[in-house]
Amino acid sequence: MNPKRLTSLKHKITLAFYIILGMALLNGVIAILLSQELRTEIEQLVSTEVVKVTTALQLAKNSERLQIITTELNHYDTEEQRQSLLKELTIQWEHLLKDTKVLYTLETTPNMHQALNSTIDTQLYFQQQLPLLDKLTDSALQAKIQAQNIQTNLTGMSSAFSDEMQMLLDQTHKRYSLLFAQKNLNGITENLSEHQTLSEYLHLGEHLFVLLDEVKNTSSIVALNRLQREAMRLLIQMEDVVPTMRSNNTIYLNWLSQIKQNMVGNDNLFELSRNALKSTQIANAHFSYQANAAREIAQFTQELVNHVEEEIQLAGSNLKSDSTSFVILIFCGGILYCFFIWLTSWHFIAKGIIKPVIATRDAMNAIANEKLDTQMPITDNLELQQMVSSLETLKTYAAQVKAMAETDGLTGCYNRRYLDTQIQKELSYANDHNMPLSLVMFDLDNFKQFNDQYGHVVGDQCLRQIVNAAKSILQRPTDILARYGGEEFMLLLPSSHLEDAYKIAERLRKTIIDLRIPHQNSAHFGIVTISLGVACWQPSQALDVNKLISLADEALYSAKQAGRNRTEVLDKA
Incomplete structure (x- = not known):
């Protein structure tokens, strides 16, 4: 970029800055003036309408x-619960009346004013009904408690009645056994008759107690009357049975008297239960009326909230008309402001200079870090494009130098220099991540005789075939094949245990055999074979690259000594 262009860009940026600053100041002054007027109108709106909405929402909540x-008052059990709920009911009606009166003073619309006045009258009426509710619920509770007391007495009587009648039955059974031993036929007949009568009396009594116990679970007056009729029928049957008993019937009459006390009279079990049900039903009806009234108040409150919202919307429309000019100015200023920022920052600076320079810098760093697949940046700037072209040439040279420095020229696999670097890196990585590292060193058996017999050109072709075969069995991108020297090669297998490395070595050995490269001086089928040595570094061992290579070399030497065409493993962990 030449100096003139830089100067022109600087002037444009300076001019744009002053225009943007002037627009910002102008918009700021106008905004301050209009905001003061709008603030006054909003304060007037908030002072009345917001209080209305808040009070109406509180009214709906109450x-x-x-x-x-009112729902909870249908299920009280104690006097304390009843008093607490009635007290809270009174307080809620007071809150409703208070909030409604506040809305009445704030509302100015005639229709809503009349509706609020009617609501206040409704609230006063139901508030006046609270003493009647107190009396009804108290009567229901007292009748319920008295009925429960009678039920408790009857429960105890039922147990005592069964025990005593059973004892009398046992006595008649013993008397029967005695008469049977004395062979007193008249006594036996009388005793059996008395036993049957006593059993009938016990059966009727137990059935009667069951019916009386059902009273506490009865929630219908019709069902309660039915139970009373059945109970009275059983009581009459028991009274009919007593005169037929031959023995002293004082005990049976006593039981009838105790049972009858709880079934007849002004405060009998059935009468008290009926009173409790009637009082509860009447009280529940009043609670229902109160709940309906509360529901109507809630619906009216929702209408009131909607009305207030309409008023707020109307006031908002007025505010909107007053602030139209303010919105237009801010909008236009914002459009121009954004346009100049985009024009100067994005088009002239970001797109034309900063982004291409950053991309070029990143590409240079990537090439310097040997990332030769890095894409070159694209720019319409002449100077930067020249830099990119030079960088592309440098990238090509760097790729060629890297390939020459790391690749074996004959076989195309990695060379000894690259192998030494990678072994050190992989060993450090394996130690840091607590993983094994395996080496497989191999060379061609009797390769000197192969070269002497077939010539070095064929020998080079043979080496390339061996390398291609070795590459074909490597399945992971982290596995490395390198020429160690002459006909010696090495496989670097990261994260591979000794057993895995041995399997790969054996697969390679069999793959070379399958190539069937002729070798007349070979003692193994007259074809080219290889010998392999496997070594593995474990995390427990010292970080010594030379030691690891030495182990692989020793294993390879053992394979040679053992007759070649084999894989030997040397593990000195």
Whole structure:
């Protein structure tokens, strides 16, 4: 970029900066003036309408709570619960009346004013019904408690009645056994008759107690009357049985008297249960009326909230008309502001200079770090494009130098220099990640005789075939094949245990045999074979590259000594 262009760009940026600053100041002054006027109108709106909405929402909340309380009053068990719920009910009606009166003073619309006045009258009416509810719930609770006391007495009587009647039955059974031993036929007949009568009396009594126990679970007056009729029928049957008993019937009459006390009279079990049900039903009806009233108040409150929202929307429309000019100015200023920022920052600076320079820098760093597959940046700037072209040439040279420095020119696999570097890196990585590292060193058996017989050109072709075969069995990108020297090669197998490395070595050995490269001086089928030595570094061993290579070399030497065409493993962990 020439100096003139730089100067022109600087002037454009400076001019754009002053324009943007002037626009910002102008918009700021206008915004301050209009915001003061808008603030005044908003404060007037908030001082009335927001209070209306808040009070109406509180009124709706209290109405919902009132419905919950009336529901809970249908299921009280103690005097404390009843008093607590009635007290809370009174408080909720007071809150409703207070909030409604506040809305009445704030509302100015005639229709809503009349509706609020009607709501206040409804609230006062139901508030006046609270003493009647107190009386009804108290009567229901007292009748329920008295009925429960009678039920408790009857439960004890039932157990005592069964025990005593059973004892009398046992006595008649013993008397029967005695009369049977004395062979007193008249006594036996009388005793059997008395036993049957006593059994009938016991059966009727137990059935009667079961019916009386069902009273506490009865929630219908019709069902309660039915139970009373059945109980009275059983009681009459028991009274009919007593005169037929031959023995002293004082005990049976006593039981009838105790049972009858709880079944007849003004405060009998059935009468108290009926009173409790009637009082509860009447109280529940009043609770239902109160819940309906609370529901109607909640619906009215929702209408009131909608009305207030309409008023707020109307006031908002007025505010909107007053602030139209302010919005237009801010919008236009924002458009121009964004346009100049885009024009100067993105088009002239970011797109034309900064982005291409950064991309070129990143590409240079990548090439310097030997990342030769890096894409070159594209730019329409002449100077930067010249830099990119030079960088592309440098990338090509770097790729050629890297290939020459790391690749064996004859076989195309990695050379000894690259292998030494990678072994050191992989060993450090294996130690850091607690993983094994295996080496497989191999060379061609009797390769000197092969070269002497077939010539060095064929020998080079043979080496290339061996390398291609070795590459074909390597399945992981991290596995490395390198020419160690002459006809010696090495496989670097990261994260491979000794057993895995041995399997790969054996697969390679069999693959070379399958090539069937002729070798008349070979003692193994007259074809080219290889010998392999396998060594493995474990995390427990010292970090010594030379030691690891030496182990692989010793294993290879053992394979040679053992007759060639074999794989030997040397593990001195």
